Amino acid sequence: MTVVREYDSSRDLAGVEDVERRCEVRPSGKLSLFTDLLGDPISRIRHSPSFLMLVAETGTEEKEIVGMIRGCIKTVTCGKKLDLNHKSQNDTVKPLYTKLAYVLGLRVSPSHRRQGIGFKLVKMMEAWFMQNGAEYSYIATENENQASVNLFTGKCGYSEFRKPSILVNPVYAHKVNVSRRVTVIKLDPVDAESLYRLRFSTTEFFPRDIDSVLNNKLSLGTFVAVPRGSCYGSGSGSWPGSSKFLEYPPESWAVLSVWNCKDSFRLEVRGASLWRRVVAKTTRVVDKTLPFLKLPSIPSVFKPFGLHFMYGIGGEGPRAAKMVKSLCGHAHNLAKRGGCGVLATEVAGEEPLQRGIPHWKVLSCQEDLWCIKRLGDDYIDGALGDWTKSPPGASIFVDPREF
Structure with missing residues (x-):
């Protein structure tokens, strides 16, 4: 029996730290990258306008944290349009905004994988996203992390969206x-x-x-x-x-x-x-x-x-x-x-x-993978559209709060 609930700092810190220590962030050949959140599991999301952390807990008497997920919501630019009502002679380009949710820090203990815990965490987080008016949800993963790609694009309905470079x-x-x-x-x-x-x-x-x-x-x-x-x-x-x-x-x-x-x-x-x-x-x-x-x-x-x-x-x-x-x-x-x-x-x-931008190829990732999902019909500034089907542009703005 696995229960997903909101993170409680007074009793979950040790369990969350244990899972974090055992889960690699980005595998790279024979080397693995691990993260230490310095005793604050929500440090990477607390600077966003709205955020939540969920944990997955198993057991009846001896309860154990076996997974967690973090999410945040903010408003971002998803496109642009011409402002035909602008008073100047030339039309002015205006941004189109949408309420975007971001999934990060999905971790499942190695001993409890392939049991549907990751899927359950994602669905519970998406429910919170929709309750708070998010129109899209996206995640960042690695092309080589087939388990993560299969979870989001196969089971959770996300589609490959952008492939930025981490330098x-x-x-x-x-x-x-x-x-x-x-x-x-x-x-x-x-x-x-x-x-x-x-x-x-x-x-x-x-x-x-x-x-x-x-x-x-x-x-x-x-x-x-x-x-x-x-x-x-x-x-x-x-x-x-x-x-x-x-x-x-x-x-x-x-x-x-x-x-x-x-x-x-x-x-x-x-x-x-x-x-x-x-x-x-x-x-x-x-x-x-x-x-x-x-x-x-x-x-x-x-x-x-x-x-x-x-x-x-x-x-x-x-x-x-x-x-x-x-x-x-x-x-x-x-x-x-x-x-x-x-x-x-x-x-x-x-x-x-x-x-x-100076960088070492051995440390960098030339093709990170961002996947996106439309959570509901969106009506943005009077323009009906689906961001998931838009072609990529030459540039993106990466929010440091989500790196």
Whole structure:
């Protein structure tokens, strides 16, 4: 007999931690990635507007937590339309919004799999989604995780939707040089919100509450890169505000924000051979001893490590990818000061700025899989439509609260 109920922090913490420790997050050959939620199982969802965690419990007298699932709901952009009533001569593009639910952190104890527990957890979470007005539900999994893919696309009625890339770069012992041809400007949260709403509000998955994201204590800042020598890159006091900047932009520019995942959860790679560990440690020792050589080193990922997540990546112009590379260098140095092991981001598979994001292929996932399900008929801003059937765009906005 398995009972699914809401998570109770006063009695479920130890059981949830035990299941989390035994469940790998992303298998990769002979290596496996595990997560540590730092004693707070809802840390990855508590920053969303609405969230819930469920646990699966078995037994009569000796009860045991054998599974759990987390979910959250928010309003995001699912498309765009022309505003024919706009007063200007040119039609203005407006975002279409929908209430979107996200399933994450589905775990079932290895000793209790193939018993329908995962399916029961998903259906109970979807019931909560619909009770709270969610129009779509989506999940992120790996193409290689056939059990997860079969559960969602086979039993639960989800369909494959988007295939973004997760790009991961190690944080070296040395500081990364940022091009002297680029000026990096840090925006205050109000200005950053203005820039994102003016430039990215029609990007798929853009959160309507972007202000909550940018003002969150885990947000480490939004940074804009412009050519040094341009009117915006000539020193302090040269930033005119986002509205004016977008009205008269430089030839090329880029933007990204950084989120501190380190204070929410830690990761750990298990299954590495002694030889791999020795090689990794040797690269760190050499990099730390001779930092001026700028030799790439492998961080200590074989014990719990933290990460910073880059999101809201965008820009324009022929040198936009180079601007993004400079911003990633700046973000790397922030992560180094913060004691992180890796720097990560997730972008659309066809994102043109992807070539400017430094990453190691061995650590990255070039084809993550997002699956989506329509929970009910939706009527969005006067336009009837089905988001699940829409073609992918060049870019997506990945919410750091759900990474």
